[in-house]
Amino acid sequence: MTEFVQHLINGFSLGSIYALVALGYTMVFGVLQLINFAHGEVFMTGAFVGYYSGRFLGFDRSPSFVGLLVTLGVSMMACSLLGLLIEKFAYRPLRRQPRINILITAVGVSLLLQFSGQLFFGSDPKFFPQVYKPEGTWEIGDLRINPLQVNVLFVSLSMMLVLQYIIFKTRVGRAMRAVSFDHDLARLMGIPTDRVISWTFMLGSALAGAAGVLVGLIYPKIEPFMGIVPGLKSFVAAILGGIGNVTGAFVGAIFLGLAEEFVVGYGASTYRDALAFIFLIVVLLIKPTGLFGRAGSEKV
Amino acid sequence: MKDLMLILLNLRYWLLVLGIVWISDLALMPYIDPYFSKIIILSGISIILAVSLNLINGHTGQFSMGHAGFMAVGGYISALTTLLVQNLVIGNLAVQNLIFLLALLLGGISAALIGFFVGLPSLRLRGDYLAIVTLGFGEIIRVVVLNLDIVGGSRGLAGIPKYSNFGWVFTFAVITVFFCWRIVNTSYGRAFLSVRDDEIAAEAVGVPTTRAKVKSFVIGAFFAGLAGGLFAHDLQYLSPAIFDFNRSFEIIIMVVLGGMGSISGSVIAAIFLTVLKEALRPLQEMTGVDLRMIIYSLLLIIIMLTRPNGLLGKREVSEILMSWKKKAS
Numbered sequence: 128m129t130e131f132v133q134h135l136i137n138g139f140s141l142g143s144i145y146a147l148v149a150l151g152y153t154m155v156f157g158v159l160q161l162i163n164f165a166h167g168e169v170f171m172t173g174a175f176v177g178y179y180s181g182r183f184l185g186f187d188r189s190p191s192f193v194g195l196l197v198t199l200g201v202s203m204m205a206c207s208l209l210g211l212l213i214e215k216f217a218y219r220p221l222r223r224q225p226r227i228n229i230l231i232t233a234v235g236v237s238l239l240l241q242f243s244g245q246l247f248f249g250s251d252p253k254f255f256p257q258v259y260k261p262e263g264t265w266e267i268g269d270l271r272i273n274p275l276q277v278n279v280l281f282v283s284l285s286m287m288l289v290l291q292y293i294i295f296k297t298r299v300g301r302a303m304r305a306v307s308f309d310h311d312l313a314r315l316m317g318i319p320t321d322r323v324i325s326w327t328f329m330l331g332s333a334l335a336g337a338a339g340v341l342v343g344l345i346y347p348k349i350e351p352f353m354g355i356v357p358g359l360k361s362f363v364a365a366i367l368g369g370i371g372n373v374t375g376a377f378v379g380a381i382f383l384g385l386a387e388e389f390v391v392g393y394g395a396s397t398y399r400d401a402l403a404f405i406f407l408i409v410v411l412l413i414k415p416t417g418l419f420g421r422a423g424s425e426k427v
Numbered sequence: 428m429k430d431l432m433l434i435l436l437n438l439r440y441w442l443l444v445l446g447i448v449w450i451s452d453l454a455l456m457p458y459i460d461p462y463f464s465k466i467i468i469l470s471g472i473s474i475i476l477a478v479s480l481n482l483i484n485g486h487t488g489q490f491s492m493g494h495a496g497f498m499a500v501g502g503y504i505s506a507l508t509t510l511l512v513q514n515l516v517i518g519n520l521a522v523q524n525l526i527f528l529l530a531l532l533l534g535g536i537s538a539a540l541i542g543f544f545v546g547l548p549s550l551r552l553r554g555d556y557l558a559i560v561t562l563g564f565g566e567i568i569r570v571v572v573l574n575l576d577i578v579g580g581s582r583g584l585a586g587i588p589k590y591s592n593f594g595w596v597f598t599f600a601v602i603t604v605f606f607c608w609r610i611v612n613t614s615y616g617r618a619f620l621s622v623r624d625d626e627i628a629a630e631a632v633g634v635p636t637t638r639a640k641v642k643s644f645v646i647g648a649f650f651a652g653l654a655g656g657l658f659a660h661d662l663q664y665l666s667p668a669i670f671d672f673n674r675s676f677e678i679i680i681m682v683v684l685g686g687m688g689s690i691s692g693s694v695i696a697a698i699f700l701t702v703l704k705e706a707l708r709p710l711q712e713m714t715g716v717d718l719r720m721i722i723y724s725l726l727l728i729i730i731m732l733t734r735p736n737g738l739l740g741k742r743e744v745s746e747i748l749m750s751w752k753k754k755a756s
Contacts (some may be wrong), residue, residue, distance in 0.1 A: 162555045220732055226554050227490055228735045231683055234492075235727035238676060242720040355672060359566075362559065401570035404563030411552055411560060 129269040134392040135385070140276040140345065142384020143283040147338035148361035149368075149376040150290060151331030157307040157371035158327045160226070164233035165213055167358015168240035169206050169332045173339025174349045175248050176205040178255055187256030195259035195344075199282070202340045203333040210332025211325055219321070237358075244351030252350040255343030279341045286337055287377060290330065294373060299326050307371065356400060360387075363403040367410055369417030379418065447601070452594035464593060466705050468661055471596035472654050473697035475603045477681035478690055479650035482607050484679070485687035485741075486616070487643035488623030489549050490558045493565030494651050495674035496545075497538040499667070500568060501652025502659040503578050505534030506587045509660065513588060527590040527660065531599075534656035535649045541568070542648020546641040565675055573667045583666030591661035599657060603650045608690055610646070619643050623688070673720070680723050684730060686737030691744040696737075 148170050155163045180201040181187055186194030217236050221229050261274035294300040302323045305313040314320045342357070343349055364383045368375025383406065387399055410417060459467075476494060483491045508530035513523075545564045549557050578584050610616035618639040621629035630636050659665050681700055685692030700723070707719045730737060739747065 162559065217728060217732075221735075224731075224735050227488075227687075228731050230490065230555055230558060231679070232728055232731040234676060234679070235724045235731065238673075238720055238724035239728065242717055242724065245717060246721065359559075359562070363563075366556075366559075397574050398570060401567045404560075404567050407563050408548065408560055411556060412548060415551070415556075 134388050138385035138388035140280050142381035143280050144338050145361045145364050145384050146377045146380035147283050147334045149364040149380045151335045152362050153365040153376040154327050154331045165236040167354035168237050170335040170339045171354030173202045173206045173336030174343045177202040177340035177343050181256040181258040186258040190257050190260040198258045199337050199340050202336040206336025207329035207333040210328040214328040248351055252348045255347040255349050360403040363407045369419040372419045375419030468596045470698045470701040471600040472658050473701045474600045474694050475650055475654040476678045477693040477697040478603050478607050479647045480678050481682045481693040483643050483647040484682055486611050487619040491561040492558045492675050493561035494678045495670040496565030496568035497648040497651035498655035499670035500541050501534035501538040502655030504537045505530040505656030506659040508533050531656040535652040538652025539645045539649035542644045546644025549640045550637050569667050569670055585664045587659050587663045589663050591657045596657055680727050683737050686739035688741035689739040692739035
C-alpha cells in the first residue's frame with residue numbers, strides 16, 4: 128500500500144511536469160493547428176538557462192525559495208523570447224503554406240535547436256544546481272515524501288491556474304480563444320491575430336521553460352537532447368486529453384505520468400518509453416478527439 | 428497486377444541493370460580506395476531509403492516519420508537469418524551470396540509486414556497525426572528491439588558477416604529506383620499520386636484510396652527493410668541506437684531536399700547528403716561537435732522558407748532538362 132501511494136506521488140509530480148509542457152503544445156495547436164515540434168527543445172533551453180542563471184546568480188551556494196522563483200523567472204523570460212523568435216522567423220512566413228511544410232520546418236527547428244544546444248552547451252550531461260533544497264523528508268507512517276516533489280507539484284499547479292486565468296479572464300485570453308475558434312473570422316472582427324499568436328507562443332514557451340527548471344530540480348542531469356522524449360510524450364498527453372483543450376492537456380499529462388510511474392514501479396521499466404506511443408495509437412484510433420475533445424470537431 | 432507482371436517481365440531493363448553492376452563491380456572496385464567505396468555503399472543505401480520513403484511521403488502524400496523502424500526490422504531480421512544459417516551451412520561464395528539474398532528478402536518481407544500494420548492507421552489519420560503515429564511506431568519498434576535478448580538488446584548485435592558490397596547495393600538501389608519509377612508511371616501507381624493530390628476526388632472517381640495508401644506503406648517498408656539488411660551486412664554491427672529518431676529525420680531531410688515526389692531528386696539528395704556527411708567529418712573532429720546535423724536542419728528550414736517544394740519539386744531531372752531544351756530552341 129505504501130509503495131502504491133509512493134508511486135502515486137511520483138506519478139503526480141512527473142505528470143505535472145508533462146502538463147506544463149503539454150499546455151504549450153495544446154495552446155499552440157488550438158490557435159494555429161500546428162504541432163510545434165520544437166517545443167521540447169524550448170523545454171531543454173529552459174533547463175539550460177536555469178542551469179546558467181542559477182550558477183551565475185549564486186543560488187547553488189545558498190539555496191532558497193527565492194532562488195527557485197528567480198531562476199524560474201529568468202528561464203521563463205528567456206524561453207518566451209525563444210518562442211517568439213521561432214514563431215516570427217520559422218512559422219510566420221509559412222502560415223499560408225500547406226500544413227506538411229510547416230511540419231517539416233518544425234522538425235528542422237527542433238533539430239537545429241538540439242544540435243546548436245550541443246554546440247553551445249557541450250554534449251556531456253551537466254548537473255543542475257540545487258537552487259532550492261528543502262530540509263529533510265516528510266514522513267507519514269511508512270510513507271516518505273520528498274518536499275521538493277510536493278513543491279514542484281505546487282509550483283506547476285499554480286502556474287496552470289495562472290494560465291487558466293489568463294485564458295478565460297483577460298483580453299489576450301479572449302482573443303486567443305477567438306483566434307482558435309476561427310482564425311479568419313477573428314481577423315475580420317479586428318483582432319490582431321499575428322500578435323495574439325505571438326502571445327500564445329510566448330506563454331506556451333514560458334511554461335516549457337518553467338518545466339525545464341523543475342525537471343532540473345527533480346532529475347538533475349541535463350543535456351542538449353533531453354527535450355526530445357519529454358516533448359513527444361507531452362504532445363501525446365495533449366492528444367490524450369483532446370488537443371486544443373487546456374484542462375484536457377492537464378488531465379492527460381497526469382494520466383500519462385501516473386501510467387509511466389506504475390509501469391516503472393511494477394516491472395517493465397524498459398518499456399516505459401513505448402507506453403506513451405501505445406496510448407497515442409490507441410486513443411487516435413478509438414477516439415481521435417481525445418478524452419475531452421470537442422464533439423463534432425473531427426480534427427484528424 | 429497485370430502492370431506489375433509487365434514490369435517484372437521486361438527483360439531488357441534487367442539485363443541493362445545487371446550489366447552495369449557486373450562491369451562496375453568486377454572491373455572498377457579493385458582500383459577504388461576502401462574509404463571511397465564505403466561512401467559509395469552508404470550512398471547506395473541512402474538512395475534506397477530516400478526513394479522508398481519518397482514513395483510514401485512524396486508520391487502518396489502520407490507523411491511517415493518512422494522509416495528507421497522499417498530499416499531496423501529489415502536489418503535485424505536479415506542479420507539474424509545470416510547469423511543462424513551460416514553455422515548450419517558451410518558453402519562456397521555462391522551459396523553464401525544466395526543465403527545473403529534470401530536473408531535480405533526475408534528482412535524486406537518482414538519490414539513490409541510491419542509496414543502493413545503501420546499503414547493501417549493512415550486510413551483514419553492524416554497530416555500531422557499520421558506523422559506522429561508513424562514516429563511512435565518507429566519508436567515502439569526500437570524499444571521492442573531494445574528488450575529482445577535474442578538480438579542483444581542494448582548491447583547490440585555483433586559479428587554479422589560482411590556480405591554487402593558495391594554490386595549488391597548497386598543492384599538493389601537500381602531495382603528500387605526502377606521499381607518506384609515504373610510504379611508511379613503505371614495506372615497501378617497513378618492511384619498513389621491521385622491520393623496525394625486530392626483524396627476526395629480520387630475516391631469519387633473510383634480509385635481505391637485505402638488500398639493505395641496501405642500499398643505504398645508496404646512497398647516503402649519493403650525497400651527500407653532491404654536497405655536495413657544491406658546496412659547491417661556492411662556495418663557488421665547493429666544496435667537499437669542506430670535506428671533512433673535522427674535516422675528517420677535524416678531520410679526525411681533527403682526526401683524533402685530532393686523534392687517530395689521526385690525520384691531523381693531523392694537520388695541526388697541522398698548522394699549529396701551522404702557525401703556531405705563525410706566531407707564534414709574532419710571539421711567535426713576538429714570542433715568535436717556534430718556540425719552535420721546543424722547544417723542539415725538549417726538546410727531543411729531554408730528550403731522550406733525559400734523553395735517549399737524542395738529543390739526539384741515534383742519534377743524529375745529529365746523533365747527539367749527537357750524544359751531547358753525547349754527554352755533554348
